[in-house]
Amino acid sequence: GENVGLHLPTLSVQEGDNSIINCAYSNSASDYFIWYKQESGKGPQFIIDIRSNMDKRQGQRVTVLLNKTVKHLSLQIAATQPGDSAVYFCAEISDSSYKLIFGSGTRLLVRP
Amino acid sequence: GAGVSQSPSNKVTEKGKDVELRCxxxxxxxxxxxxxxxxxxxxxxxxxxxxxxxxxxSGLPSDRFSAERTGESVSTLTIQRTQQEDSAVYLCASSRRPSGNSPLHFGNGTRLTVT
Structure with a gap:
């Protein structure tokens, strides 16, 4: 399959540890943010989203944190598993737009 | 229900040929x-x-690229006179609404290789 993430920054973590993936977004007017996971040979898969009126949102084993002051978004994965190995993209959009803008991505490697 | 479906999943074509990708x-x-x-x-x-x-x-790279959609259903992306720089994965996504509060759902893409 396709080798997604060939030239991307890589985060390597031990299985069972927590992972934190960071993203700096570009548009201070963005209202809605999404994290996607992309496995090799597949399209991006929705993980979790957050609106700009929130600073934290939790899902199953994942938490997204939003700091609008410094335009920073992070994805925390608890108890990282081998199946979490993938490329992770943040994406942003404003309510006045239709165009979802993607960040450059981070490759997560989970060591057994 | 079914997700976004794209075809073909892989396409190899010679430089200069036209290709049509479906979503x-x-x-x-x-x-x-x-x-x-x-x-x-x-x-x-x-x-x-x-x-x-x-x-x-405005995101289409050149006038060799065009796309159309039938109603709220199938879309096709056409690349004419393909060049090697067109080699990439072409991803299609859909959402209930065009902007915030409605995440995009992606297909697995068409991997285009121009030789």
């Missing part, structure tokens, strides 16, 4: 998007459809 969005999704992803890189916006109209085609 079947999730039923009921009014918004449809095409993105391009080069190897090891992020997603580059190409075009967006609301229904069968395309209010923004």
């Amino acid at each position: 079947d969005p999730i039923s009921g999704h009014t918004a449809l998007y095409w993105y391009r992803q080069r190897l090891g890189q992020g997603l580059e916006f190409l075009i967006y459809f609301q229904g069968n109209s395309a209010p923004d085609k």
